[in-house]
Amino acid sequence: MIIIIDYDTGNTRNLKKALDFLGVENRLSADRDEILAADGVILPGVGAFKKAMDALEDRNLVDVLREVAKQGTPMLGICLGMQLLLIGRLEFGDTKGLSLISGEVVAIPSDLGVKVPHMGWDQNNLKQPDPIAEVFDKQYSYFVHSFYVKTAPERILASVDYGVEIPSIVRQENVIGMQFHPEKSGDVGLAGLTKFKEMVSNADYSRN
Amino acid sequence: MLAKRIIPCLDVDHGRVKKGVNFVNLKDVGDPTDIAAAYQKQGADELVFLDITATNEKRKAIVDTIEKVASQVFMPLTVGGGIHSVADMMALLKAGADKTAVNSAAVQNPDLISEGAEKFGSQCVVLAIDAKFNPQTQSYQVYVNGGRTPTNLDAIEWAKAGVAKGAGELLVTSMDKDGTKSGYDIELYKRLTAAVSVPVIASGGVGKVTDFPEVFQQADVDGALAASVFHFGELTISDVKKELKKDGVIVR
Known part of the structure; x- marks a missing residue:
């Protein structure tokens, strides 16, 4: 069972629809026990970083998600959900993220001559061999965001060139982040979600 | 680099696609899901649904x-047509829409744009504008109510005002070009893209495959919308993308 974290953010239903379409067993939940027992966890998100962290705090989910990561459960953060996995957001001083992947979240500079938000289909370039990221190599996926993550090169599995290098897939052990929306990225997005499902199944197998 | 977007537009009335669509052998030519899936297969980058349902009580059908x-x-x-309130936007976004397009209601009440942008983010609020060239003033005039009613708004000024209110994208139809199959209104999009920094989608006038590279190369638009050429199978999306690639325009 994959649990989609339910904390009042916009696009959870579309993610659920994509997993349902793929026949992947999933449920929306904010329940501590259910999340801790999940085979895989997906943290979606759109909107503002601080508001999202506050919403996770209100539901007592911050420690639960840290526990999930620690116990080795495959975890996928999508868009803002990916950014929440990082340590913090510079623009908002002491607003801390979940600190599951070391790095920061910064605004896309406004002086690059590119439009902000970064909205539309952009091409991923593979940076590290990884079964999930390989699905997206040279493929276009759908992005909508104004902030991006900065992290060490070894954690960047794929990136897009948008005047700056924007990491599109990051990974630290069992925790993966996707800056784009796989649930809105057509066949390639669905293939990426299928790979995550495989990762969940394999992890489940190895735990038994 | 972002890819330029090719966007088919579907007119939906009471849950059925209204205009003739016969580009594939669909069992049920009027079913929006079948048609949308076929466009996805062809490589469409986005879909716009225009709700042309006239009566309010039937509005739930689009959701x-x-x-x-x-x-x-x-x-x-993206869904447009008859959106009058933040509640209308909410219902569509919850149903799975990524963006909502406002047109006449935003002219009537420009705060609708800012209220939507505050609640859902600018990326969810598209300002749709129907513009017609006025030879006397040498400027583009905004029309509402499906192009039936002229306003005293200048299209470029209205676009700028809409963006200042929080619109994250503009979907601009040239009424002069719409239905003519004589190509996009290049001058309109040159003026628009010089005036605003948000993505602009060009709409109205496509007749042949070279109309697409023309608009992307001559104006800094981000997407090109078309209806009939795709619906009737005169062009496929892959034809268009092949042509664009040949001309060095980046597409998916």
Whole structure:
């Protein structure tokens, strides 16, 4: 069972629809026990970083998600959900993220001559061999965001060139982040979600 | 680099696609989900659904339609037509829409743009504008109510005002070009893209495959919308993308 974290953010239903379409067993939940027992966890998100962290705090989910990561459960953060996995957001001083992947979240500079938000289909370039990221190599996926993550090169599995290098897939052990929306990225997005499902199944197998 | 977007537009009335669509052998030519799925297969980058349902009590049909389409088709979906309130936007976004397009209601009440942008983010609020060139003033005039009613708004000024209110994208139809099959209104999009920094989608006038590279190369638009050339199979999206690639325009 994959649990989609339910904390009042916009696009959870579309993610659920994509997993349902793929026949992947999933449920929306904010329940501590259910999340801790999940085979895989997906943290979606759109909107503002601080508001999202506050919403996770209100539901007592911050420690639960840290526990999930620690116990080795495959975890996928999508868009803002990916950014929440990082340590913090510079623009908002002491607003801390979940600190599951070391790095920061910064605004896309406004002086690059590119439009902000970064909205539309952009091409991923593979940076590290990884079964999930390989699905997206040279493929276009759908992005909508104004902030991006900065992290060490070894954690960047794929990136897009948008005047700056924007990491599109990051990974630290069992925790993966996707800056784009796989649930809105057509066949390639669905293939990426299928790979995550495989990762969940394999992890489940190895735990038994 | 972002890819330029090719966007088919579907007119939906009471949950059925209204205009003739006969580009593939669909069992049910009027079903929005079947048609959307076929466009996804062709390589469409986004779909726009225009709700042309006239009566208010039937408006729920578009929400059901989007709900169904979003469970089978996995790309950005924009819905416009008859959106009058933040509650209308909410219902569509919850059903699976990624963006909502406002037109006449935003002219009547520009705060609708800012209220939507505050609640859902600018990326969810598209300002749709129907513009017609006025030879006397040498400027583009905004029309509302499906192009039936002229306003005293200048299209470029209205676009700028809409962006200042929080619109994250502009979907601009040239009424002079719409239905003529004589190509996009290049001058309109040159003026628009010089005036605003948000993405602009060009609409109205496509007749042949070279109309697409023309608009992307001559104006800094981000997407090109078309209806009949795709619906009737005169062009496929892959034809268009092949042509664009040949001309060095970046497409998916």
